[in-house]
Amino acid sequence: MKIRAIRYHAGEKTKLSNLRKGQKAKVVFLNTEDKALRRRLLDMGITEGVHIKIRKIAPLGDPIDIEVRGYELCLRKFDMSMIDVEVIS
Amino acid sequence: MRIALVGNQNSGKTTLFNLLTGTNQKIGNWPGVTIERKLGVIRGTDFEIVDLPGVYSLSPYSIEEELSRNFLFEENVDLILNIVDSTSMERSLYLTTQLLELGIPMIIALNMSDIADKRGIHIDLKTLEERLDTTIVSISALKKTNVFNLIQYIKRGDYRKNYYHHIYDHELEDAIVLLKNSTKSQHPKFLAIKLIEEDPTFLQYHNDETKKIVDDLSKRYLRDMEQVVADERYRYIENIRDEAVTARHDQMTWTDRLDDVFLHRFFAIPIFMVIMFGIYYLAAGPVGGFTVQLVGRYMAIFSNWTRELLVDFGASSWSVSLVVDGMIAGVGAIMNFLPQLIILFLLISLLETTGYMSRIAFFLDRIFQKVGLSGKSLIPFIIGSGCSVPAIMSARTINDETEKRMTIMLTPFIPCSAKLPIITLFAGYFFKGNAGLVSASLYFFAIAIIFLSAFIMKKFWFKGKHSSFILELPDYKIPNVKFVVFDVFEKVKAFIQQAGSIILLASIAVWFLISFSWSLHYGINPELSILSSLGKVLAWIFYPMLGTSSWGAAVSAVQGLVAKEQIIASMAIIAGYSDTTSEGVLIFGSSIFGFFTPASAYAFMVFNLFSAPCFGAIGAMHKELGTTKKMWQAVLFQTGLAWILAVLVYQIGHIIEVIL
Numbered sequence: 001m002k003i004r005a006i007r008y009h010a011g012e013k014t015k016l017s018n019l020r021k022g023q024k025a026k027v028v029f030l031n032t033e034d035k036a037l038r039r040r041l042l043d044m045g046i047t048e049g050v051h052i053k054i055r056k057i058a059p060l061g062d063p064i065d066i067e068v069r070g071y072e073l074c075l076r077k078f079d080m081s082m083i084d085v086e087v088i089s
Numbered sequence: 090m091r092i093a094l095v096g097n098q099n100s101g102k103t104t105l106f107n108l109l110t111g112t113n114q115k116i117g118n119w120p121g122v123t124i125e126r127k128l129g130v131i132r133g134t135d136f137e138i139v140d141l142p143g144v145y146s147l148s149p150y151s152i153e154e155e156l157s158r159n160f161l162f163e164e165n166v167d168l169i170l171n172i173v174d175s176t177s178m179e180r181s182l183y184l185t186t187q188l189l190e191l192g193i194p195m196i197i198a199l200n201m202s203d204i205a206d207k208r209g210i211h212i213d214l215k216t217l218e219e220r221l222d223t224t225i226v227s228i229s230a231l232k233k234t235n236v237f238n239l240i241q242y243i244k245r246g247d248y249r250k251n252y253y254h255h256i257y258d259h260e261l262e263d264a265i266v267l268l269k270n271s272t273k274s275q276h277p278k279f280l281a282i283k284l285i286e287e288d289p290t291f292l293q294y295h296n297d298e299t300k301k302i303v304d305d306l307s308k309r310y311l312r313d314m315e316q317v318v319a320d321e322r323y324r325y326i327e328n329i330r331d332e333a334v335t336a337r338h339d340q341m342t343w344t345d346r347l348d349d350v351f352l353h354r355f356f357a358i359p360i361f362m363v364i365m366f367g368i369y370y371l372a373a374g375p376v377g378g379f380t381v382q383l384v385g386r387y388m389a390i391f392s393n394w395t396r397e398l399l400v401d402f403g404a405s406s407w408s409v410s411l412v413v414d415g416m417i418a419g420v421g422a423i424m425n426f427l428p429q430l431i432i433l434f435l436l437i438s439l440l441e442t443t444g445y446m447s448r449i450a451f452f453l454d455r456i457f458q459k460v461g462l463s464g465k466s467l468i469p470f471i472i473g474s475g476c477s478v479p480a481i482m483s484a485r486t487i488n489d490e491t492e493k494r495m496t497i498m499l500t501p502f503i504p505c506s507a508k509l510p511i512i513t514l515f516a517g518y519f520f521k522g523n524a525g526l527v528s529a530s531l532y533f534f535a536i537a538i539i540f541l542s543a544f545i546m547k548k549f550w551f552k553g554k555h556s557s558f559i560l561e562l563p564d565y566k567i568p569n570v571k572f573v574v575f576d577v578f579e580k581v582k583a584f585i586q587q588a589g590s591i592i593l594l595a596s597i598a599v600w601f602l603i604s605f606s607w608s609l610h611y612g613i614n615p616e617l618s619i620l621s622s623l624g625k626v627l628a629w630i631f632y633p634m635l636g637t638s639s640w641g642a643a644v645s646a647v648q649g650l651v652a653k654e655q656i657i658a659s660m661a662i663i664a665g666y667s668d669t670t671s672e673g674v675l676i677f678g679s680s681i682f683g684f685f686t687p688a689s690a691y692a693f694m695v696f697n698l699f700s701a702p703c704f705g706a707i708g709a710m711h712k713e714l715g716t717t718k719k720m721w722q723a724v725l726f727q728t729g730l731a732w733i734l735a736v737l738v739y740q741i742g743h744i745i746e747v748i749l
């Protein structure tokens with residue numbers, strides 16, 4: 001079990017999967033290795049510099065529903081851990 | 090003229106398609122309802138329109154998306170009707186800009202304008218039209234607003250002929266021009282960009298010249314070109330958005346409030362279980378059971394009336410028997426269950442149209458992930474409680490091959506509507522007070538077995554590898570009564586057609602086989618019939634789960650391959666023959682099926698639930714799995730598992746029965 005006690009604050013750099021419900025962040029870099037998946041993430045609007053908000057977390061903690069470019073998208077935590085972000089709030 | 094209807098998943102394409110053509114294709118509120126292209130003709134014109142599966146981009150991720158791209162790239166399309174979801178403009182325009190690159194004339198239908206209005210999203214149509222140089226019509230397909238105008242535009246042909254705008258920076262645009270000159274294609278601009286992105290499906294179009302251009306380009310950017318193109322495209326869209334779209338931010342919508350309940354940390358799964366239990370309890374429990382008895386009574390009256398009528402006409406005894414003991418007994422046994430199926434179809438249809446189904450996929454994904462399935466597997470599983478055939482086909486939206494294959498193999502385990510009569514009949518007779526509970530227990534038993542088999546398959550068969558889950562969560566919608574009623578009507582029609590064709594023919598065949606001996610003597614003891622001798626060959630297989638050798642049960646179970654409800658039809662005919670009691674549901678009162686105990690009844694239900702599905706579903710598995718070998722693996726796996734489970738259930742149940 002990973003400990004999720006750390007709360008990341010504005011300006012800090014972390015992985016998208018470390019954010020809590022309601023937090024906002026800016027995408028810095030996509031580390032996703034699977035080419036098809038990365039392509040898909042790009043197509044869904046997760047490009048560098050885009051703002052993301054954590055909207056809903058599934059009752060079992062995974063997957064997570066994020067708001068990006070005005071709509072809601074569900075991703076698994078593992079895939080989110082490949083996305084580097086800078087926390088906004 | 091040929092028009093292609095293209096847009097994101099769940100953007101309302103099929104709703105618009107139905108309006109334009111006056112047909113009634115299936116719609117739903119989850120991404121990926123349409124998995125095959127559908128053809129139609131726009132009302133009052135001779136324009137052909139094609140409803141394509143939803144796509145987010147022209148770089149496909151799953152099979153049904155590939156179908157859409159291939160259609161646009163390879164077939165001759167005269168006009169693209171791009172349906173844009175007003176509530177998520179940026180993502181929709183991402184596809185729009187790619188479609189523009191195809192160089193095919195295009196009209197944009199800005200859908201869900203009413204919902205956008207309510208959410209405070211304002212779209213400046215004029216600016217948007219100018220920036221994209223494309224005719225835009227704001228519509229609401231659901232409320233039917235402005236659709237007539239849209240048809241007028243298409244008819245008169247006075248839409249803007251979109252000219253290409255510079256989307257990318259100079260270096261990229263220059264490279265595109267160079268590439269256009271050194272390739273040959275109907276869609277040169279589109280191809281040029283695909284070559285820059287190094288899209289694997291377009292590698293065949295590369296030549297020495299183009300390779301050099303792309304190499305030079307990527308040396309200058311020092312970044313992955315795919316990402317550069319996507320970044321630039323979104324930057325361009327952001328500019329358009331800033332000019333043409335204004336939106337209020339951060340407000341609680343109805344969807345959010347409902348999600349606070351339905352996706353609640355502690356209540357989400359209990360709520361889901363109550364909903365699924367409720368559906369089964371209503372359909373197979375007291376309410377459904379009551380309707381079965383009611384219809385059964387009228388069927389018995391009809392059966393007797395027909396017999397008397399035919400005898401009065403002086404019909405020969407074998408022809409009376411064919412009609413009454415064969416056709417009416419078989420088909421009638423199935424028709425008893427019609428009202429109950431209407432309840433089931435209605436409830437599933439509601440589940441599909443409200444948007445709750447995507448939520449179930451969302452919160453169960455974690456569990457599915459553990460056993461090597463995707464949350465998206467849930468959609469086939471839920472549709473499977475109606476019919477396995479469309480359910481197996483809907484597995485196409487799962488992009489991971491292993492997950493898809495496992496889902497296809499496991500979907501038939503869900504009790505489909507044809508298995509419901511078997512469950513209701515047995516549960517209603519052997520577990521009188523708890524019929525609803527026992528029916529629901531089979532549903533949850535099926536889910537448990539699905540998880541267990543998936544887990545085992547992942548461990549020993551398909552070696553686990555990581556997979557992803559990307560799903561858009563649609564807003565909740567109030568179900569449209571007209572669509573729900575139509576959906577239920579279609580399914581009921583299909584059920585009646587099946588009863589009137591396949592079940593009727595099979596019933597006649599069963600009647601023939603039980604009425605005649607091998608030497609073609611009529612009016613013999615059923616024990617000496619052809620059917621009985623066939624059944625006796627198979628009876629030993631069923632011995633360990635029934636505790637006795639029953640040719641009637643064996644021969645009926647095998648007929649489940651024709652259609653699962655045929656098992657009931659066959660049992661009704663055989664029971665009617667072995668005794669003089671021709672009164673409706675008295676299958677278990679007959680001497681031939683009198684041996685059933687609660688334990689063997691439950692075991693027999695379990696066998697029919699998990700064994701190979703009907704030919705229709707096996708055909709669907711064959712098509713979706715791709716090879717005959719994989720199909721056989723699936724069928725043998727299902728039947729083998731069914732046998733083992735049924736035997737276990739009987740043996741354990743029998744011990745309990747003896748002790749009590």
